[in-house]
Amino acid sequence: MSKESPHQPLGGLPVAAAPKWTNPNVGMLALIAATYQEYGEGSIAVLRAGMRRLGRRTGQYMLETHLVAAGCTPTEWGRFSHQLMELTGFYTYEEVEASENIYCFRVPSDAMPYHEPIAYLGAPPDACDILCDWDRGCLETINPRIRMTQPLCSVRGDEYCFWQYDLLQSEAATDT
Numbered sequence: 393m394s395k396e397s398p399h400q401p402l403g404g405l406p407v408a409a410a411p412k413w414t415n416p417n418v419g420m421l422a423l424i425a426a427t428y429q430e431y432g433e434g435s436i437a438v439l440r441a442g443m444r445r446l447g448r449r450t451g452q453y454m455l456e457t458h459l460v461a462a463g464c465t466p467t468e469w470g471r472f473s474h475q476l477m478e479l480t481g482f483y484t485y486e487e488v489e490a491s492e493n494i495y496c497f498r499v500p501s502d503a504m505p506y507h508e509p510i511a512y513l514g515a516p517p518d519a520c521d522i523l524c525d526w527d528r529g530c531l532e533t534i535n536p537r538i539r540m541t542q543p544l545c546s547v548r549g550d551e552y553c554f555w556q557y558d559l560l561q562s563e564a565a566t567d568t
Contacts, residue, residue: 541555
């Protein structure tokens with residue numbers, strides 16, 4: 393177990409147990425922060441578009457390799473996303489709701505590994521939500537009817553991070 397955190401990854405790997413500076417999302421946060429600092433608020437839309445584009449290709453790869461099924465439910469996607477989160481330092485979460493039409497979970501502030509890197513790097517307040525555009529891009533390919541939102545984020549000062557996946561009646565899901 394990491395001396396930094398009581399939260400333990402399933403594999404117990406030493407690098408994975410110390411995710412604060414060793415996971416790939418910190419590298420993406422560094423790029424987001426540097427771009428934002430250099431180009432200001434106008435860079436946010438470009439960063440989001442880049443993450444969405446990456447997500448669409450990632451979603452295609454996930455389908456090609458049968459990691460997730462096309463047209464999956466919000467709960468199937470949400471539970472699959474926990475595997476992705478473990479790759480990036482999130483090991484503790486609580487399911488709030490799980491059904492065919494909605495999936496919600498939250499991560500306590502003390503289990504969120506990015507507070508220190510985000511502050512150190514000077515990332516914008518919505519840095520975590522910019523990273524979520526990668527997931528939104530995946531969903532555009534895998535099931536465009538699932539809308540992902542992150543209404544609460546401990547980086548923005550909330551008590552915990554909260555993600556919600558809603559199944560919409562039409563494919564307007566990707567407009568958020």
